[in-house]
Each structure stands twice: as structure tokens, then as C-alpha cells.
Amino acid sequence: MIGRDEVLHVALLARLAVGEEELEPMARELSAVLDHIAKMGELDLSDVPPTSHVVELTGALRPDEPRPSLPRETVLAQAPAVSDGGFLVPSPQA
Amino acid sequence: MSATDVLALSARAAADAIEAGSLAPRELFDAYRERAAADVSAGEDGLNCFTWVAPEPPTDDAPAPLAGVPLAVKDLFCTAGIPSQAGSRILAGYLPPYTASAVSRLTEAGATLMAKTNQDEFAMGSSNENSAFGAVRNPWDRERVPGGSSGGSAAAVAAGLAPWALGTDTGGSVRQPAALCGIVGLKPTYGAVSRYGMIAFASSLDQAGPLTRDVADAALMLRHMVGRDPCDATSLEFPEAIELPSAERLDGIRLGVPQELTGEGIEAGVLDSFGATLALAQELGAEIQPVHLPHAPHALSAYYVLAPAECSSNLARYDGVRYGYRAPDPKDLLDMYTRTRHDGFGAEVKRRIMLGTYALSAGYYDAYYGRAQRVRTKIAEDFRTAFAAVDFIVTPTAPTVAFRLGEKTAEPLAMYLNDYCTVPMSLAGIPAISIPGGLSEGLPVGFQMAGPAFSENRLLDAAHALEGAIGFDGAATRA
Numbered sequence: 001m002i003g004r005d006e007v008l009h010v011a012l013l014a015r016l017a018v019g020e021e022e023l024e025p026m027a028r029e030l031s032a033v034l035d036h037i038a039k040m041g042e043l044d045l046s047d048v049p050p051t052s053h054v055v056e057l058t059g060a061l062r063p064d065e066p067r068p069s070l071p072r073e074t075v076l077a078q079a080p081a082v083s084d085g086g087f088l089v090p091s092p093q094a
Numbered sequence: 095m096s097a098t099d100v101l102a103l104s105a106r107a108a109a110d111a112i113e114a115g116s117l118a119p120r121e122l123f124d125a126y127r128e129r130a131a132a133d134v135s136a137g138e139d140g141l142n143c144f145t146w147v148a149p150e151p152p153t154d155d156a157p158a159p160l161a162g163v164p165l166a167v168k169d170l171f172c173t174a175g176i177p178s179q180a181g182s183r184i185l186a187g188y189l190p191p192y193t194a195s196a197v198s199r200l201t202e203a204g205a206t207l208m209a210k211t212n213q214d215e216f217a218m219g220s221s222n223e224n225s226a227f228g229a230v231r232n233p234w235d236r237e238r239v240p241g242g243s244s245g246g247s248a249a250a251v252a253a254g255l256a257p258w259a260l261g262t263d264t265g266g267s268v269r270q271p272a273a274l275c276g277i278v279g280l281k282p283t284y285g286a287v288s289r290y291g292m293i294a295f296a297s298s299l300d301q302a303g304p305l306t307r308d309v310a311d312a313a314l315m316l317r318h319m320v321g322r323d324p325c326d327a328t329s330l331e332f333p334e335a336i337e338l339p340s341a342e343r344l345d346g347i348r349l350g351v352p353q354e355l356t357g358e359g360i361e362a363g364v365l366d367s368f369g370a371t372l373a374l375a376q377e378l379g380a381e382i383q384p385v386h387l388p389h390a391p392h393a394l395s396a397y398y399v400l401a402p403a404e405c406s407s408n409l410a411r412y413d414g415v416r417y418g419y420r421a422p423d424p425k426d427l428l429d430m431y432t433r434t435r436h437d438g439f440g441a442e443v444k445r446r447i448m449l450g451t452y453a454l455s456a457g458y459y460d461a462y463y464g465r466a467q468r469v470r471t472k473i474a475e476d477f478r479t480a481f482a483a484v485d486f487i488v489t490p491t492a493p494t495v496a497f498r499l500g501e502k503t504a505e506p507l508a509m510y511l512n513d514y515c516t517v518p519m520s521l522a523g524i525p526a527i528s529i530p531g532g533l534s535e536g537l538p539v540g541f542q543m544a545g546p547a548f549s550e551n552r553l554l555d556a557a558h559a560l561e562g563a564i565g566f567d568g569a570a571t572r573a
Contacts, residue, residue, distance in 0.1 A: 007448070014406060014451040015413070015428070016444060017436035029445055029506050030452065036507055037395040040465050043472070050467030053298055053328070054474060054523030055285045055547065060327040074191045080420035087415050092427040 001031045100125045101572060105163050105257040105311045106338070109204075112161040119162025122257075123151045123206055126164045130209050130255045141231045141240075143250040145169045146177050146210040158204025160318060165205040166256035168247050169213050171197050171302075172291040180293040181213040181225040181243075184412045184419045184438030194291025195323045196260065196302040203318035211259055212246030215440045216409065217267050217295045219243050220512035223503055224442045231499070232275060233571040234537055238496040241271030241512075247305045248275040254572030258306045258315060264295050265397050266492075266516025268303040269528040273491035273540020276530045276568045278557075279305045280312045281516075283547045284523035285330040287316075288323030296404035297328075299397075299520050307568065309529060309558040313338050316550065337551050339558035345379030347556055349543075350484030354390040355515045361494045363534030368490045371531040371541045374563045375488075385480040385487065389472040393518040396473070398510060399453050399466035400521075405443075406450030412438060445506060474522040481546045486556060489515045491528040491540030519544045527557050530566040538566075 004023045007030070011018045018026065072085060081088040095117055103111060111117035130147045133140040144166070152162070167173065170180040172190035179185040193201075201207060214224040222230040222245025230245040232238040233253035240249040244261030248271035251259050261268040263281035272279025280303045287302045294300060304315035317336035323329045349372070356368065372382055414420035414434035421437050424430030439447070453462035480487055493514055502509045519526040524547050531541035541560070545553040 002452075006452075010448055010452045010455060012432075013455060014447050015410075015431040015435055016439075016447060017432035019436075026445070026448065030448060032507055033398060033445075033449060033510070034452075036510075037399055037462065037466075040392050040395045040399075040469055041461075043389070043392060043465075043469065045465060045468040045472070048468040048471050050464060051470040051474060052467060054470075054521070055283070055328070055330060057285075057328065057330070062324045062327075070191050075416075077191075078188060078417035080414055080418075089415055090424045090427050090430050 002027045002034065095121065097125050101254050104307050106314050108257060109159070109161040109163050120151055123162060123164050123208065126256055127151065127208055130250070133255050141233060141249050141253055142228050143212055143230055143246040143253070143255055144209045145179060145212050145227050145246070148208050152206045160200065160204035162204060162206050163257055164208035165200055166209040166211050166247060166250050166259040167197055167207060168244050168259070168261045169210045170217060170262060170293040171260065172293065173197060173207060173210065176207070177210065178293070180217070181215040181227060182439065182443070183226040184434070186226065186419060188418055192291060195288035195325060196292065196319050199319050200260070200315065209250070209256060211244070211250055214243035214245065215443050216293065216405070217243040217262055217264055218405070218442050218446055220266070220270055220509050221497070221502065222246065222271070223499065224440055226440060229499055232496045234276060234496065238498055238537070239274065241274035241492070241496065243267040244305060245271045248272050248277060248279070251275070251277050251305050251307060252568060252571050258304060258311050260315070261303055261305050262292060263301055263303050263520065264299045264401060265520045266513045268305060269516050269526060269540065269542060270492045270512060272305050273528045274496040274538065276538030276566065276571065277305055277307060278309055278312050278527065278529050279303060280316060280527045281519065281525060282316060282320070282550060283525045285328050286332055286548070286550070287319045288326040288329040290323055290325035294408040296401040297408060298404060299401060309527070309554055309561050310338055312527065313554045333548055334551060339554040341555040341559040342562055343379050344375055344556060344559050347380045347486070348484040349375055349380050349382050350385030350480050350487045351382060352385050352387040352390060352480070352487055352489060354387050355489040355518070359493050359511065359514060360490055364490045364494060364539050367532045367534050367539035368541065371560065371564060372488070375560055378559055378563055383484060385484055387473070387476040387480060387518060389469060389476050390518045392469050393473055393521055394510060394514055396466040396469035397513065397517040397521060398449070399462045400470065402446040402450030403453050403463050404450070406447045406454065409443070409447055442506070470521045473518055477522045477524060485545065486553065487544045489542045491515060491542040495534050495537035495539060515542060523547060525550050525553055527553055529557050529561050529564070530568065531564060532566065
């Protein structure tokens with residue numbers, strides 16, 4: 001069972017604010033899913049290699065040739081705030 | 095041609111009619127665009143399939159294989175200058191600077207982008223109730239869900255609001271809504287279709303796939319999507335051209351029925367329909383035999399570690415800096431990040447980010463992520479072993495028919511069980527198709543067939559033969 005402190009710790013790692021009223025439901029839902037997932041613990045997997053990618057790939061790299069990137073103004077056009085040709089964000093330590 | 099005649103055509107038949115000169119591309123486009131626009135105007139009384147409909151028809155009618163057949167595309171595909179929001183508030187109004195490769199390949203082949211379709215937020219869901227743009231309704235019963243996450247794509251095709259649609263499948267998101275809406279949905283072999291420009295959920299699983307009225311349309315769309323793309327290092331050259339299916343018999347085809355996915359947890363009416371389809375397959379000459387996928391019952395657990403883990407990493411990019419929503423009046427950078435993500439993401443997306451972050455956090459990595467990756471290895475092995483004895487594995491696509499709106503929203507785990515029969519194939523990266531097998535309680539039941547990697551041509555052929563014998567009629571929902 002996940003507790004509220006653990007929810008707050010994971011939420012900070014995930015950069016997610018969690019409201020006071022959201023803590024208990026989130027802890028309960030995560031615990032229920034983790035309980036279900038725990039069934040994997042029944043399997044003996046000691047000699048089994050992990051799979052991160054199912055299709056065999058060789059030579060996946062393309063030649064490293066310079067090509068134009070998107071124009072700066074196109075990229076900045078979707079930003080919530082810009083300044084001097086860059087993305088504007090609040091100070092890390094206000 | 096009358097509008098009714100036009101709407102009765104499959105995408106392939108429409109392309110043929112255009113090529114033969116008996117149908118103008120503009121006439122076809124307008125017929126569907128009007129219906130799609132009417133669904134949007136209907137608001138609460140509509141199905142809520144679309145997040146965008148083309149304001150006007152395209153001007154370019156140059157001859158091409160897909161000859162101007164209108165295409166509906168799931169919201170999460172980037173389309174240059176057209177809203178691409180992945181069903182999320184955090185991307186509301188986002189206009190990408192480029193177009194996804196799967197979409198541009200289809201439009202280069204002559205398809206015309208007609209609409210973007212509603213979906214579960216970031217493709218996380220099995221009911222299309224997790225969309226920031228509202229739930230989609232099932233055209234078979236408006237009080238029921240269309241399935242998800244490609245629910246808008248499935249409902250639009252089933253309701254005749256689009257001739258065909260593009261979706262994505264991570265753990266069943268093409269196949270399950272296709273099943274619940276009574277249409278065809280194909281998840282190709284992982285890597286067959288480029289993921290470039292698909293807003294990512296779980297990169298080792300995400301794959302684009304067609305949602306269509308029939309199997310031939312699925313083959314036609316797939317033909318124009320596959321292939322290596324330098325912009326996606328995990329894409330592969332498909333080893334052969336995708337052919338239009340023509341088989342009418344299944345002589346000598348061995349169909350394997352895994353007891354692990356055809357027993358407990360599957361609704362009785364769904365199992366009845368599944369049995370009836372197996373009997374038809376046998377009449378067509380197929381041999382039915384039991385197979386074992388001993389690790390399949392653990393697939394869902396592995397999936398609900400791996401997919402959230404990948405999602406927690408992929409969705410780190412939504413931070414209010416470069417695009418999308420930013421929370422107002424942040425007091426500092428951390429406050430901006432955490433409130434932007436709190437307000438911008440819906441409940442299910444947050445739940446999965448939390449689950450994935452937890453599974454990847456210090457002290458838990460081996461117990462969850464490492465273990466899930468090993469289960470994945472065993473599941474892929476199970477399929478390889480089974481395919482030594484049979485040509486295809488067949489199961490019901492989903493454990494139930496379409497359920498009522500709101501029925502499963504309170505219990506995440508109950509919702510996740512929808513993916514029980516589709517997730518194993520996703521983890522193994524193999525192709526799988528859902529075709530309508532019949533009705534149970536007046537609602538469609540999907541029949542799923544899966545084959546080895548790159549067996550799409552054989553799979554489509556077998557599905558086509560079976561489709562002919564089933565003779566499913568979806569015309570009523572297109573009226």
C-alpha cells in the first residue's frame with residue numbers, strides 16, 4: 001500500500017502538483033494497480049533476458065549529414081512566452 | 095451518383111469509381127465532409143467523433159492511387175498547421191510545424207485529410223472517456239462507449255462520417271474500438287509504419303494502423319503507409335508489397351486457440367460469437383487447434399508497468415516551456431512545471447505518469463520495470479513457439495461488447511482489463527487484426543487474428559476469407 005508521503009515524493013519526481021483532496025484517491029488507485037501487477041512476482045524469471053525492443057534492428061543510423069532545422073520563428077510560434085528569440089520562463093528561484 | 099450511393103462505397107470502391115471517372119473526388123469529399131461537419135454542429139446530439147473538420151475541400155485533384163479518398167486521422171498525429179492535441183488540454187490549440195510520416199505518405203498517395211478524430215488523452219484509455227474534448231458515443235448505442243483510445247476514428251467509420259480512418263494501437267487502441275464499433279482494425283508489425291510525428295505514448299509499443307469498413311480497405315491503407323523512414327530509427331523496410339486480399343477459403347490454414355485468452359473473464363455472449371466464427375472458419379477449411387500462451391495472463395501486468403514507464407518519460411516534455419498550456423502566474427520554474435502538468439493533464443494520464451515514475455524510481459526498478467521486461471521476453475517466446483504449430487492465433491478482441499458510458503470510469507483496473515486479449519500481441523510486436531464476428535445483445539463482437547512479424551499479407555488474406563463467410567452488415571449505423 002502506497003502512503004501519502006510516497007505519493008508526494010513520486011509526484012515531485014514527476015513534476016506534478018497534487019491537491020490535498022487528490023492524495024488519498026491517487027494512493028488508493030495506484031495501490032490497486034500495483035497489487036495486480038505484483039502477480040508477476042509468481043514467475044521465475046532469473047535466467048530470462050529483458051526485452052526493451054521486439055524487432056531486430058541493424059544499421060539503424062542514417063548518415064550524419066547536416067540539414068536545415070525548422071526556422072526559429074516557426075518553433076517559437078507555439079511557445080507560451082518568448083523573449084529575445086528564445087523561450088521565456090520564470091526564474092528557478094523567485 | 096446519389097449521395098446514398100457514394101456513402102455505400104468502401105474506400106477502395108470509391109477510389110476505383112474515381113479512377114473510372116464515375117465519381118468526382120470533390121463529390122466524395124463533400125459527401126463526407128458535410129456528414130462530419132453535421133456531427134460537430136450537433137454537439138451533444140452528435141457522436142463527438144471529431145476535433146477538427148476541414149473547412150473546405152482540397153483544390154488539388156491530381157491523379158493518384160488513393161484518388162482523393164477523404165481520410166480521418168486520430169488527433170495525436172501531427173498535421174502541419176492543423177490542431178494536433180492528442181485529446182489533451184495541455185496541447186489545446188497546438189499547431190505542429192510538420193506532418194507525421196504516416197499521414198504524409200497517405201496524402202502523397204492521394205488521400206485527402208478531411209478530419210482529426212477524438213481520442214483518449216495521449217491514447218491512454220479503452221473507452222474514449224478520457225478526452226479533454228469530451229467522450230465519443232458508439233453509433234450502435236449512443237449510451238455506450240466506442241472503445242478507445244482510437245474511439246473517434248472507430249465511431250466515425252462505423253457511422254459513415256469518414257470512409258476510413260487512421261488510428262494508433264499501443265495495447266489495443268485500434269483493435270478494441272474497431273471491435274466495439276463493428277469495423278475492421280489492424281495493428282501492423284511494430285516498425286512497419288513510421289512513428290515520426292505521432293505524439294508518443296509508449297515508444298516501444300506505439301504503432302499506427304487503419305480503421306476501415308472492410309479488410310481490403312485496411313490492406314489498401316497499409317500498403318501506402320509501410321516502409322522505412324529515416325526520421326524513425328525503429329522503422330523497417332517492409333519485406334514485400336502489401337497486396338489486396340483475395341482469398342475466399344482457409345484450406346490448410348491452422349488456427350490456434352489459446353485457452354489462456356478464451357476462457358475466464360470473457361463474457362458469455364462474446365464467447366458464443368467467437369465459437370460461431372471458429373465454426374465458420376472450419377467450414378472454410380481451417381483446422382482449429384488449441385495452443386498455449388502460458389505467460390499471456392501476465393501480459394497485462396507487464397504492460398501496465400512498461401507502458402506507464404515509457405509514458406512517464408515521453409510526457410516529461412509537457413512542461414509549459416515550448417508549446418501548449420502553461421499555468422498562469424507561476425511563482426518560480428518548479429511551480430510552473432508542477433501546476434502546468436497538474437492542470438493540463440487529465441486524471442488517467444496523471445495516474446499513468448505516477449505509476450511509471452514509481453516503477454522507475456530508485457529501489458523499485460528491478461522489481462517492476464526489469465521484471466516486466468523479462469515477462470515481455472517470455473510472451474514473445476510463447477508466440478514464437480505457438481507459431482511453429484499454427485499459422486494464426488485467434489481470440490475475441492475484447493472481453494465484452496461496448497459497455498455503458500461511465501460504467502468503468504471509477505475503477506482503473508476494470509478499465510485496463512479491456513486490453514486483456516490485445517496486449518500480448520503488442521508486447522510481442524506482432525501484427526493483429528480485429529474483424530466484426532457478429533452481434534451479441536445487438537452489439538458488435540470483434541474476432542482477433544494474430545500472425546508472426548511481417549505476416550500481414552497472409553493475415554489480411556485469411557481475415558478477408560473469414561469476413562466473406564461472416565457476412566457482417568454494418569450498413570445500419572451508417573444510415
